[in-house]
Amino acid sequence: xxxxxxxxxxxxxxxFNPELERFRTTVINRINSRYQQINxxxxxxxxxxxxxxxxxxEVVGALTETITIAVTNRRLVTGVNTTFTSAMEGQTxxxxxxxxxxxxxxxxxTVIYLTKPATAVAAIxxxxxxxxxxxxxxxCAEALGWTSRNDKLGRLTxxxxxxxxxxxxxxxxxxxxxxxxxxxxxxxxxxxxxxxxVARSGGALAASTEYDYCWCHRYEGxxxxxxxxxxxxxxxxNMEVRIANLPDxxxxxxxxxxxxTGREKVIFRRDVTNDGPWLRIAKVDAAASFFDxxxxxxxxxxxxxxxxxxxxxxxxxxxxxxxxxxxxxDREISLRxxxxxxxxxxxxxxxxxxxxxxQGLVYRVLADLYRTNGDITMAKTYxxxxxxxxxxxxxxxxxxxRFLVKSAWDLGxxxxxxxxxxxxxxxx
Numbered sequence: 038x039x040x041x042x043x044x045x046x047x048x049x050x051x052x053f054n055p056e057l058e059r060f061r062t063t064v065i066n067r068i069n070s071r072y073q074q075i076n077x078x079x080x081x082x083x084x085x086x087x088x089x090x091x092x093x094x095e096v097v098g099a100l101t102e103t104i105t106i107a108v109t110n111r112r113l114v115t116g117v118n119t120t121f122t123s124a125m126e127g128q129t130x131x132x133x134x135x136x137x138x139x140x141x142x143x144x145x146x147t148v149i150y151l152t153k154p155a156t157a158v159a160a161i162x163x164x165x166x167x168x169x170x171x172x173x174x175x176x177c178a179e180a181l182g183w184t185s186r187n188d189k190l191g192r193l194t195x196x197x198x199x200x201x202x203x204x205x206x207x208x209x210x211x212x213x214x215x216x217x218x219x220x221x222x223x224x225x226x227x228x229x230x231x232x233x234x235v236a237r238s239g240g241a242l243a244a245s246t247e248y249d250y251c252w253c254h255r256y257e258g259x260x261x262x263x264x265x266x267x268x269x270x271x272x273x274x275n276m277e278v279r280i281a282n283l284p285d286x287x288x289x290x291x292x293x294x295x296x297x298t299g300r301e302k303v304i305f306r307r308d309v310t311n312d313g314p315w316l317r318i319a320k321v322d323a324a325a326s327f328f329d330x331x332x333x334x335x336x337x338x339x340x341x342x343x344x345x346x347x348x349x350x351x352x353x354x355x356x357x358x359x360x361x362x363x364x365x366x367d368r369e370i371s372l373r374x375x376x377x378x379x380x381x382x383x384x385x386x387x388x389x390x391x392x393x394x395x396q397g398l399v400y401r402v403l404a405d406l407y408r409t410n411g412d413i414t415m416a417k418t419y420x421x422x423x424x425x426x427x428x429x430x431x432x433x434x435x436x437x438x439r440f441l442v443k444s445a446w447d448l449g450x451x452x453x454x455x456x457x458x459x460x461x462x463x464x465x
Contacts, residue, residue: 073378112141182195247309252304305317
């Protein structure tokens with residue numbers, strides 16, 4: 038069931054459709070509130086996802102691989118014959134004097150930016166990039182299991198930060214990683230500046246259409262929370278929108294001013310008139326104060342594969358994990374996790390649930406609306422119907438690990454009682 042179908046179903050049942058955007062927004066907000074509430078209730082099987090998780094070995098300098106940090110911008114690192122990658126964003130650069138700096142942005146195999154000024158150096162060979170912790174995927178609500186298949190380790194041990202405090206898991210110990218340690222949740226700087234917007238002459242956006250815009254910044258490989266939205270309406274003549282009031286995110290030091298930091302500003306747009314989803318439409322550098330939106334994306338049917346067209350997503354807060362041992366070579370492990378889903382926004386968006394449970398979401402919202410209006414009897418009726426439907430979701434709860442039986446079965450073993458656990462053995 039699509040979001041638009043849910044809204045129409047609610048209107049039909051309550052026999053009320055004032056055609057007011059404010060009321061429709063209220064209904065959608067209630068749908069999303071109940072949707073996220075049930076998503077967070079349990080690690081439902083239909084919210085499970087698997088993804089390869091890359092572990093990286095330490096990268097070290099060499100006689101032919103040098104880096105330079107100029108005094109004119111002590112956040113800019115320029116390499117010679119280096120192989121910097123985007124996976125290094127958020128990782129640690131260690132210089133020849135053992136000072137440590139966090140990598141804020143990857144630009145190219147020979148250019149990265151640091152999050153704070155470093156000591157100026159020239160063509161040094163003694164440097165390392167250490168992968169001390171790894172961010173979980175942006176859509177990961179909870180890590181459920183880690184496995185390593187290629188080296189036959191199987192399921193890896195996953196411990197929380199408190200348990201790790203009791204063990205001597207030294208970071209400097211290197212080898213084949215087999216323990217995953219829960220680490221911090223990081224929240225990025227807020228986008229404190231609201232964008233402004235105005236329709237301008239020219240452009241190729243749809244005429245007489247309302248668009249919502251917002252922005253966030255990207256640093257250390259993470260997206261911040263989005264800004265407040267700005268709504269702009271195009272006309273038959275003004276089909277280009279200028280989004281302005283974007284803050285200058287450069288920095289200055291002494292006589293050196295307006296230095297690049299590597300921070301990116303990411304622009305999102307939503308077609309309100311046609312009830313479309315939020316899409317990422319552009320990225321601009323730290324110095325940019327505006328962005329001119331003049332083209333409807335995607336421009337062709339295949340354009341939906343364009344990597345820039347991503348749904349609006351906030352990475353904040355991002356959970357990290359650490360590995361023990363620290364990897365001595367690049368390898369991949371598998372992560373099974375519970376997906377977190379953004380709010381339903383466009384008319385074509387749909388819950389990540391089996392279809393048969395979507396009506397339960399409608400009934401829960403109806404119960405909310407009737408309770409708000411003081412009709413407790415109808416509220417109880419619809420909540421009972423909702424619970425009857427969603428109770429069927431229990432069969433999609435995470436199944437416990439299979440019990441290993443090593444002795445004969447008897448009638449008393451239909452449940453957990455009287456079972457023996459351990460290494461399975463053949464019985465006569």
